[in-house]
Amino acid sequence: MKPVFTRTTGLTDKPFHYCPGCTHGIIHRLIAEVMVEMGILDTTIGVSPVGCTYNNYEYFACDMVQAAHGRAPAVGTAIKRVHPDNMVFTYQGDGDLAAIGAAEIVHAAARGEKISTFFVNNAVYGMTSGQMAPTTLVGQVTTTSPFGRRPEFEGYPINVSEMIATLRGAVYVERVAVNDFAHISKAKKAIRKAFRVQQEGLGFSMVEILSTCPTNWGKDPVASLRWMEDAMFKQYPLGVYRGQELEV
Amino acid sequence: MPRVEFDEERCKGCGLCVSVCPQKIIALQKDKLNSKGFHPAGVVDMDRCTGCTMCATICPDVVITVYR
Numbered sequence: 001m002k003p004v005f006t007r008t009t010g011l012t013d014k015p016f017h018y019c020p021g022c023t024h025g026i027i028h029r030l031i032a033e034v035m036v037e038m039g040i041l042d043t044t045i046g047v048s049p050v051g052c053t054y055n056n057y058e059y060f061a062c063d064m065v066q067a068a069h070g071r072a073p074a075v076g077t078a079i080k081r082v083h084p085d086n087m088v089f090t091y092q093g094d095g096d097l098a099a100i101g102a103a104e105i106v107h108a109a110a111r112g113e114k115i116s117t118f119f120v121n122n123a124v125y126g127m128t129s130g131q132m133a134p135t136t137l138v139g140q141v142t143t144t145s146p147f148g149r150r151p152e153f154e155g156y157p158i159n160v161s162e163m164i165a166t167l168r169g170a171v172y173v174e175r176v177a178v179n180d181f182a183h184i185s186k187a188k189k190a191i192r193k194a195f196r197v198q199q200e201g202l203g204f205s206m207v208e209i210l211s212t213c214p215t216n217w218g219k220d221p222v223a224s225l226r227w228m229e230d231a232m233f234k235q236y237p238l239g240v241y242r243g244q245e246l247e248v
Numbered sequence: 249m250p251r252v253e254f255d256e257e258r259c260k261g262c263g264l265c266v267s268v269c270p271q272k273i274i275a276l277q278k279d280k281l282n283s284k285g286f287h288p289a290g291v292v293d294m295d296r297c298t299g300c301t302m303c304a305t306i307c308p309d310v311v312i313t314v315y316r
Contacts, residue, residue, distance in 0.1 A: 001251065005304040005314035016309055020286065021262030025308030181268070181302050214262075221262040 010036040014058050021214045021221020024052060026178045027120060028059055030188045031089070035062060038195060044087040045079050047072040049101075051093040052126040070101020073108035076115040087198055088115040094135040095125045098158050102134075105164065105206075112169030112203040116194040119160060122211040123232060130216030134158045137235050142216070157235055161208045165241035171203035172243035175236060177210040179225045183238075196248035205243075210236055250299025253313045254290055261286035265303035265312065271296045274303055 010032025016025045035041045044062040048054060050069035057064030067075040072090035080088040097105050097119050105117065124142055125131040132142040132149060135157050139148040149157075165173045172194060176187040187209055194205035210232050212224035219227055259282060266274045266289060273296050276287040289311075291297060299316030 001249070001315045003313060004299060004316045005301045005312065007255075007310050007313065011310065015258050018308065020260035021264055021308060023308055025310060026306070029310050181305050184305055221264050222267045225264070 008033045008036050010041055010061050012059055012061050016059060017055070018052065019215045021212065021224065022052070023178045023211045024120065026184060027118065027187070027209050027211065028056065030178075030184070030191050031091070031118060032060060034188060034192045034195060038192065038199075040087050040195065040199075043085070044089065045083070047076045047079070047088070047090040049090070049092040049096040051096045053091055053093060053120070054127070056091055070096050070099070071104055072096070072101065073104040073113070073115065073117060076117075077108055077111070077113045080113060080115050084114075087195060089195070090115065090117045092117060092119055093126065094119070094121045094123065094133045094160075095128070098134040098160050102158075105160075106167070109164045109170040109204045109206065110167045112171070114198050114201055114203060115205075116198050117204075117206040118191065118194070119206055119208045120211045121160070121208055121236065122213040123157075124213050124216045126213045126216055130213070135160070137231055140231075159236060161206070161236075161241045164206055169204050170206065170242050172197045172205040172246055173208075173241040174243075175208040175210070175238050175241065177228060177233070177238055179210070179228050193246070193248060197243070197246065200248055202246075202248070208236075210238075249295070250297045250314070250316045251294060252291055252297055252299070252303065252315070254288060255311045255313075256280075256288035256290070257282050257284075258309050258311045259286060259288035260284065260309055261288060262308065263289070264306045264308065265289050268302045268306045270300060270302065271298060273297060
């Protein structure tokens with residue numbers, strides 16, 4: 001009998017501080033496993049965001065840097081340009097990337113920076129206790145949209161992957177989810193492809209990963225996964241938005 | 249014989265592994281608390297485990313090791 005699933009060496013031993021059932025942990029594991037499988041753990045520099053994952057530099061066993069809120073792609077740009085032989089990724093939530101960091105991600109993608117961004121979208125501000133995010137769905141109740149998001153008052157959600165895919169510098173853009181076994185496997189493949197695009201020096205790569213926030217959605221962890229499938233998949237269709245033809 | 253191990257101190261009792269187990273042999277151990285104050289998940293009937301790794305794949309806290 002041999003172990004067929006063990007904790008990856010791409011993660012440190014420190015237990016995650018995330019709420020029970022939060023899928024950030026799954027996404028951390030996938031990124032760590034891909035780094036180990038590709039043999040790039042020693043040469044990768046990650047950029048931590050601001051938000052629930054502000055201290056994920058404690059969890060990844062590669063080198064990490066903390067960026068100011070939303071500025072991870074700018075920091076990642078600098079690291080990659082100074083150390084072109086290192087792999088650079090940013091890990092950002094929707095409050096970080098789609099709100100305060102909207103400018104940085106757009107311009108990093110437009111410049112075709114050879115970094116990989118992992119954008120975790122859970123349609124709400126998690127760390128600050130569940131306020132409406134740019135990605136909050138129409139009708140979704142949050143602490144700052146207590147009657148549900150109304151388009152005439154609060155506007156519409158931003159589909160970041162579709163937006164980034166319009167930029168020529170973005171070589172690979174895909175949206176995945178981590179709600180079940182099949183989707184988690186696809187998410188891992190997408191993460192690997194993003195790193196491969198960077199390794200080949202092709203340009204900017206981004207994987208948007210739909211995630212849950214049981215605490216701020218007010219749902220239990222299992223119901224949160226169902227809500228992601230039922231509600232989020234409609235607003236945020238899964239699929240490859242840029243780089244379908246890429247074989248890396 | 250396939251087998252799974254839970255690192256119970258890491259478990260937060262979220263129940264995602266319970267919901268995905270095709271054999272329905274995982275349950276939260278209501279008579280047990282870890283130092284975080286959660287009821288850790290555990291296997292009720294290890295003989296029926298197939299080592300499919302679905303529990304370990306969905307676990308957000310990377311608690312589970314699977315042997316097959």
